[in-house]
Amino acid sequence: MRFLKAGDSSLxxxxxxxxxxxxxxxxxxxxxxxxxxxxxxxxDLLPTYRSIIVYYNPLLISFEELKSIIENNxxxxxxxxxxIKKLIVExxxxxxxxxxxxxxxxxxxxxxxxxxxxxxxxSGEYLVYMLGFTPGFPYLGGMDKRIATxxxxxxxxxxxxxxxxxxxxxxxxxPIESPGGWQLLGRTPLNFFEPTSENPFLINAGEYIKFKAxxxxxxxxxxxxVKNKTYTVNKYWxxx
Numbered sequence: 001m002r003f004l005k006a007g008d009s010s011l012x013x014x015x016x017x018x019x020x021x022x023x024x025x026x027x028x029x030x031x032x033x034x035x036x037x038x039x040x041x042x043x044d045l046l047p048t049y050r051s052i053i054v055y056y057n058p059l060l061i062s063f064e065e066l067k068s069i070i071e072n073n074x075x076x077x078x079x080x081x082x083x084i085k086k087l088i089v090e091x092x093x094x095x096x097x098x099x100x101x102x103x104x105x106x107x108x109x110x111x112x113x114x115x116x117x118x119x120x121x122x123s124g125e126y127l128v129y130m131l132g133f134t135p136g137f138p139y140l141g142g143m144d145k146r147i148a149t150x151x152x153x154x155x156x157x158x159x160x161x162x163x164x165x166x167x168x169x170x171x172x173x174x175p176i177e178s179p180g181g182w183q184l185l186g187r188t189p190l191n192f193f194e195p196t197s198e199n200p201f202l203i204n205a206g207e208y209i210k211f212k213a214x215x216x217x218x219x220x221x222x223x224x225x226v227k228n229k230t231y232t233v234n235k236y237w238x239x240x
Contacts, residue, residue: 001013001014001015001070001071001074001076002014002015003067003070005063006053008058009043009055009056009057009058010053010054010055010056011053011054011056011063011066011067012051012052012053012054013030013051013052013054013070014050014051015027015050015051015076016050017050018050019049019050019129019141021127021141022078023049023050024049024127024129024141024205024206025077025084026076026077027047027050027051027052027205027206028047028205028206029074029076029077030052030070030074031045031047031052031205031206032206033073033074034052034054034070037069039061040057040060041056041057041060041061041066042054042055042056042061042066043055043056043057047130047205047206048129048130049129049130049139054066084239084240085237085238085239086125086207086208086237086238086239086240087206087207087208087235087236087237088125088207088208088209088210088235088236088237088238089202089203089207089208089209089210089233089234089235090210090212090233090234090235090236091164091173091188091190091209091210091211091212092188092189092190092212092213092214092218092219092222093122093164093186093187093188093211093212093213093214094186094187094188094189094213094214094215094216094218094219095114095117095118095121095185095186095213096114096118096185096186097216099163099184099186099187099219100164100184100185100186100187101184102149102152102165102183102184102185103117103118103184103185103186105149105183106147106149106166106183106185109149109150110146110147110148110149112146112147117147117185118185118213120144120146120147121143121144121147121171121185121211122210122211122212122213123144124142124143124144124210124211125142125208125209125210125238126138126140126141126142126143126171126208126209126210126211127140127141127142127206127208128140128203128204128205128206128207128208128209129141129205130205131201131203131204131205134174134175134176134178134193135175135176135193135195135200135201136175136176136192136193136200136201136202136203137172137173137174137175137192138172138173138192138203138209139170139172140170140171140172140209141170143166143169143170143171145169147166148166148168148169149166149167149168149183150167150168150183151167151168151181151182151183152181152182152183154181155179155180155181156179156180156181157179158177158178158179159174159177159178159179159180159182159184160174160177160187161174161175161176161177161178161191161192161193162174162175162187162188162189162190162191162192163180163182163184163186163187164184164185164186164187164188164211165180165182165183165184165185166182166183166185167181167182167183173188173192173209175191175192175193175202176192176193186211186213187219189219189220189222189223189226190202190222190226190231190233191226202233208238
């Protein structure tokens with residue numbers, strides 16, 4: 001762990017210089033520990049790909065005191081020697097058609113059929129490294145390179161919230177309507193960001209997304225349940 005000062009009320013913990021499940025595993029472990037303390041001096045925690053920013057009240061704790069707490073209580077794991085429990089969040093997606101207008105581009109670019117693209121995309125378990133860009137936008141790892149596709153040459157000025165896309169070797173979900181240049185292959189009826197909710201984000205860093213293909217009829221049924229706040233997102237634990 002490398003500790004850096006960021007002003008007089010922020011501490012940065014760096015765990016490396018790459019994007020990797022190992023680093024993310026340990027970032028989540030540290031974040032969960034600090035969150036569990038409910039320490040009055042810790043104001044907020046912001047995990048990224050390879051680091052965590054800890055915002056704290058310098059009148060209640062010093063940089064060195066906070067650093068000492070972390071060093072003495074957070075032992076880094078090596079997941080190659082440790083079983084990892086994954087929290088999987090199932091995301092229903094209606095692929096193709098007006099909901100995924102670029103799925104034919106993705107298939108053609110990779111010499112695949114549309115059905116093969118869907119099967120590959122739904123077979124993965126995507127680690128949520130962090131949220132950003134727009135509120136609730138998940139930066140996911142683990143996409144199969146067989147469906148990697150470059151961004152659009154001309155970005156769209158308006159993409160509907162819930163759109164699922166691919167850009168290069170990454171896949172993600174647009175939580176709100178926004179411009180963007182990702183190739184769209186489907187759309188989920190779930191809300192990834194609800195600002196008025198007590199828990200505004202559907203998913204969190206460190207969790208995993210599993211996409212599930214649904215029919216148009218299922219899409220509208222789920223949309224209605226989401227609107228009426230009667231839909232329960234399927235979440236389950238898996239140990240590797």
